[in-house]
Amino acid sequence: MGCGVTKSTQLQLKPCNRGNISVPAATAMRAALLIQRWYRQYVARLEMRRRCTWNIFQSIEYSGQQDHIKLYNFFGYLMDHFSSANSQRNLVSHMFGDSDLFLDMEWERHVCYKEIEVPDIYTGPHLFFPLTISNVTELVDAFKNKQKLHARYVLQLLGKTWTLLRLMPNISHVCTCKHKEITICGDLHGHLEDLLLIFYKNGFPSAETPYVFNGDFVDRGKESIEILLVLFAFLLLYPHDVHLNRGNHEDHIVNLRYGFTKEVLGKYQVHGKMILKLLQKIFSWLPLATVIDQKVLILHGGISDKTDLNVIAKLERHRFVSALRPLKRRGASARQKDAALEPDGDDELSAGRRRVQSLTHGTPLRFRPEFPRHSVHSESGRTGRSVEQELRERRRLAGLSLSSDSDPAQVLETDADEWKQIVDVLWSDPMSQNGCVPNEVRGGGCYWGPDVSQEVLDRHKLQMLIRSHECKQEGYEFCHNGRVLTIFSASNYYDVGSNRGAYIRLGPDLIPHFKQFQSSRSTRELTLRQSVGRTELSALQALRMQLFTHKSALIHEFQEYDPQCTGVISVKHWAAAVEKVLRLGLPWRVLRSQLVTSSTQDGQGTLDYHHWVNQLSVIQPSTEIANTSLLETLYKHHSNLESIFRMIDTDHSGLISFEEFRQTWKLLSSHLQMDISDKAISDLAESIDFNKDGSIDINEFMEAFRLVEHSRAETEAPPSPE
Amino acid sequence: MADKFNAESIITETQKRISNAFDVFDHECNKTVDVREIGTIIRSLGCFPSEAELHDIIAELEDEEPTGFVRYEKFLPTMTKILLERKFRPITEDLLLQAFKVLDQQKNGHLEPEELTKYLTQEGESFTQEEIDEMLSAAVDPDKNAILYKDFVSMMTFDDTR
Numbered sequence: 001m002g003c004g005v006t007k008s009t010q011l012q013l014k015p016c017n018r019g020n021i022s023v024p025a026a027t028a029m030r031a032a033l034l035i036q037r038w039y040r041q042y043v044a045r046l047e048m049r050r051r052c053t054w055n056i057f058q059s060i061e062y063s064g065q066q067d068h069i070k071l072y073n074f075f076g077y078l079m080d081h082f083s084s085a086n087s088q089r090n091l092v093s094h095m096f097g098d099s100d101l102f103l104d105m106e107w108e109r110h111v112c113y114k115e116i117e118v119p120d121i122y123t124g125p126h127l128f129f130p131l132t133i134s135n136v137t138e139l140v141d142a143f144k145n146k147q148k149l150h151a152r153y154v155l156q157l158l159g160k161t162w163t164l165l166r167l168m169p170n171i172s173h174v175c176t177c178k179h180k181e182i183t184i185c186g187d188l189h190g191h192l193e194d195l196l197l198i199f200y201k202n203g204f205p206s207a208e209t210p211y212v213f214n215g216d217f218v219d220r221g222k223e224s225i226e227i228l229l230v231l232f233a234f235l236l237l238y239p240h241d242v243h244l245n246r247g248n249h250e251d252h253i254v255n256l257r258y259g260f261t262k263e264v265l266g267k268y269q270v271h272g273k274m275i276l277k278l279l280q281k282i283f284s285w286l287p288l289a290t291v292i293d294q295k296v297l298i299l300h301g302g303i304s305d306k307t308d309l310n311v312i313a314k315l316e317r318h319r320f321v322s323a324l325r326p327l328k329r330r331g332a333s334a335r336q337k338d339a340a341l342e343p344d345g346d347d348e349l350s351a352g353r354r355r356v357q358s359l360t361h362g363t364p365l366r367f368r369p370e371f372p373r374h375s376v377h378s379e380s381g382r383t384g385r386s387v388e389q390e391l392r393e394r395r396r397l398a399g400l401s402l403s404s405d406s407d408p409a410q411v412l413e414t415d416a417d418e419w420k421q422i423v424d425v426l427w428s429d430p431m432s433q434n435g436c437v438p439n440e441v442r443g444g445g446c447y448w449g450p451d452v453s454q455e456v457l458d459r460h461k462l463q464m465l466i467r468s469h470e471c472k473q474e475g476y477e478f479c480h481n482g483r484v485l486t487i488f489s490a491s492n493y494y495d496v497g498s499n500r501g502a503y504i505r506l507g508p509d510l511i512p513h514f515k516q517f518q519s520s521r522s523t524r525e526l527t528l529r530q531s532v533g534r535t536e537l538s539a540l541q542a543l544r545m546q547l548f549t550h551k552s553a554l555i556h557e558f559q560e561y562d563p564q565c566t567g568v569i570s571v572k573h574w575a576a577a578v579e580k581v582l583r584l585g586l587p588w589r590v591l592r593s594q595l596v597t598s599s600t601q602d603g604q605g606t607l608d609y610h611h612w613v614n615q616l617s618v619i620q621p622s623t624e625i626a627n628t629s630l631l632e633t634l635y636k637h638h639s640n641l642e643s644i645f646r647m648i649d650t651d652h653s654g655l656i657s658f659e660e661f662r663q664t665w666k667l668l669s670s671h672l673q674m675d676i677s678d679k680a681i682s683d684l685a686e687s688i689d690f691n692k693d694g695s696i697d698i699n700e701f702m703e704a705f706r707l708v709e710h711s712r713a714e715t716e717a718p719p720s721p722e
Numbered sequence: 723m724a725d726k727f728n729a730e731s732i733i734t735e736t737q738k739r740i741s742n743a744f745d746v747f748d749h750e751c752n753k754t755v756d757v758r759e760i761g762t763i764i765r766s767l768g769c770f771p772s773e774a775e776l777h778d779i780i781a782e783l784e785d786e787e788p789t790g791f792v793r794y795e796k797f798l799p800t801m802t803k804i805l806l807e808r809k810f811r812p813i814t815e816d817l818l819l820q821a822f823k824v825l826d827q828q829k830n831g832h833l834e835p836e837e838l839t840k841y842l843t844q845e846g847e848s849f850t851q852e853e854i855d856e857m858l859s860a861a862v863d864p865d866k867n868a869i870l871y872k873d874f875v876s877m878m879t880f881d882d883t884r
């Protein structure tokens with residue numbers, strides 16, 4: 001007992017911590033080794049789970065994005081190939097014309113904010129122009145307290161922002177001036193809490209604390225308008241020290257689907273329309289990039305092998321109101337042949353995740369790039385050839401869709417080039433292989449490789465590219481030998497606990513320093529295990545919903561493997577069928593046991609698929625919709641439906657007539673090449689008219705789906721911690 | 723005949739597991755993973771190698787000219803062998819408990835955070851600050867500011883059986 005007694009006299013003894021007792025060194029070492037070995041394995045297993053969960057979220061996210069673009073391309077197709085006698089075309093034609101956008105110079109006349117009175121009972125913040133720092137601080141505090149800025153002030157602020165932005169060049173040049181540190185933030189996506197956290201940790205923008213915000217301020221999160229107002233307020237206060245880059249979500253077409261349009265219309269019922277119109281202009285006037293010390297390039301998405309900052313600097317950026325469509329050109333004759341076309345990909349897809357093979361290494365035929373996402377085929381079933389070929393052709397053109405034939409303007413090649421420059425900047429993602437291929441996953445922009453980074457950066461004598469656009473678990477990530485850095489500032493993007501946000505401090509040495517954060521106290525106190533568990537549950541739920549919406553197709557596929565109708569198939573076949581229908585490229589066999597709570601396995605690697613599918617049931621039809629397969633289809637396409645509703649609802653009233661509802665449905669069914677009888681649609685429309693007043697409230701309609709998603713979440717609350 | 727069939731199906735099953743685990747980190751879907759993820763992949767397949775053992779495996783897996791990536795065609799045979807030979811077997815709950823007990827000289831059923839930190843960051847294959855912080859956040863009972871290792875071990879190993 002006590003110090004000094006060991007088995008072997010050569011061993012060093014540890015100093016005594018407490019009393020006269022110590023653990024013999026060899027034993028301590030062995031014990032420590034064991035614990036370390038065990039713990040590292042434990043962490044690795046958690047990491048594996050986290051990574052799987054991540055893949056689920058990301059596949060679903062990108063798949064949704066791709067859907068949206070396909071839908072939009074479909075409208076473009078309608079515009080080109082149908083005359084104005086076609087009612088479907090007319091429904092969407094307004095999106096392709098900007099006759100309802102007023103001229104720049106006349107904004108003050110159109111945006112009559114002066115006539116909007118601020119009532120005495122209004123308790124929100126007041127703005128006085130020119131803004132002062134205390135006024136802006138007040139504004140931030142007001143938002144922190146969940147107050148709303150009155151529409152009059154919103155319009156006033158936006159108008160002044162627009163005036164200012166018009167003076168700015170496409171590419172801002174910033175100098176650290178030998179002593180300043182610049183702060184660079186990535187995507188915020190309506191997460192006001194994260195922005196406030198950044199300001200708390202890093203300080204408000206000022207001459208001493210300049211900021212660059214790298215796009216995607218809006219959509220998804222619920223406080224997008226507040227973020228915009230705060231950023232614009234600081235921009236007006238410190239126009240030389242606050243730099244805003246446009247992101248792919250600063251685009252009214254994208255906003256229709258991802259929540260910003262809805263948020264504004266919900267918060268500003270009377271003036272929302274006007275606010276959105278003004279924002280359309282503002283988004284188009286946002287600068288495209290920022291360069292620091294002529295060495296560090298900051299832009300939202302990325303680059304392509306064709307990226308040329310000189311072209312970008314000179315183009316008229318405000319002409320590209322939405323990056324999803326090129327400028328008006330003559331109709332059918334204007335089918336662009338883009339040199340960057342990839343070879344004809346297979347439409348028989350296998351996996352879902354990005355499959356980007358190098359084009360420069362002479363890979364054998366069977367490793368030709370496969371399109372990572374399902375083509376329109378899979379949604380539409382057996383289709384008419386010409387429509388399909390059209391759409392396929394258009395996808396191959398990397399999102400270069402054709403637009404309105406109403407304007408007889410000449411095709412300008414420079415327009416197409418300029419458009420491509422912008423789309424590449426806003427939508428591209430890096431890949432690890434060399435080369436540059438169209439970004440089929442998202443539907444726009446490119447995937448670019450390390451060789452392209454090197455070439456483009458060297459050509460412009462730049463050191464580094466900082467971009468955002470992709471969510472990263474740690475809030476940031478390097479690639480391309482450290483020459484490309486992704487920065488993402490919306491923490492808990494997929495779900496609570498899914499990721500941290502980060503921002504960069506960059507000094508004159510141009511070496512990035514990172515600060516990470518995660519909003520919401522409860523997440524920070526969660527252990528690794530708890531946060532992985534929570535996000536996992538949420539991902540699985542999202543996945544279950546995806547599966548549910550494909551119920552019929554799944555049953556059909558299962559039956560293909562079960563010709564004798566025994567109701568049972570092998571797990572191997574089950575996994576193959578699920579992948580064929582969903583095309584998300586996920587490890588289904590591994591996920592299977594987690595997707596349904598009770599066991600449906602017979603023991604020997606087989607599965608009762610009817611039972612399994614029933615377990616997925618998400619929707620309880622809340623209305624008397626007899627046609628449950630129609631309901632299922634509705635649910636499956638509800639995001640697309642909502643997008644279309646909002647596109648049709650030109651006066652942003654939130655209401656559409658029965659007739660419009662029918663037209664919407666017909667539009668969607670042509671896009672998907674489905675057959676739905678008029679009667680079924682009419683019946684459905686009537687049953688959805690909750691108010692029985694002959695019109696359908698879009699929000700009410702979409703709410704029916706959200707309620708269902710919610711109630712499912714409630715019945716499956718995550719297990720209580722520890 | 724039946725035995726052969728079983729052996730084959732075991733190998734196929736094993737290889738399927740390896741392939742699934744590998745795919746999770748194969749970000750570009752080109753059958754390569756970053757060498758830094760190999761440890762995670764091997765461990766997630768149920769193995770408990772020490773850091774030193776891991777280094778040896780990696781050395782074996784890397785190409786003549788290390789590229790920072792490991793290819794599946796090399797990984798599969800190596801990993802199959804590891805799994806079939808049951809190398810790096812799991813550490814049982816009992817063994818783990820014993821390890822903690824050994825460090826608890828005073829036998830009072832708990833360890834002070836500083837004690838454990840000292841052992842784990844100075845002995846064996848030392849933990850990094852991040853690793854010890856992470857472990858303590860789960861292990862330390864906030865009321866007593868001590869690690870009740872018996873509870874900790876049962877809690878963690880319960881999770882392992884998921």
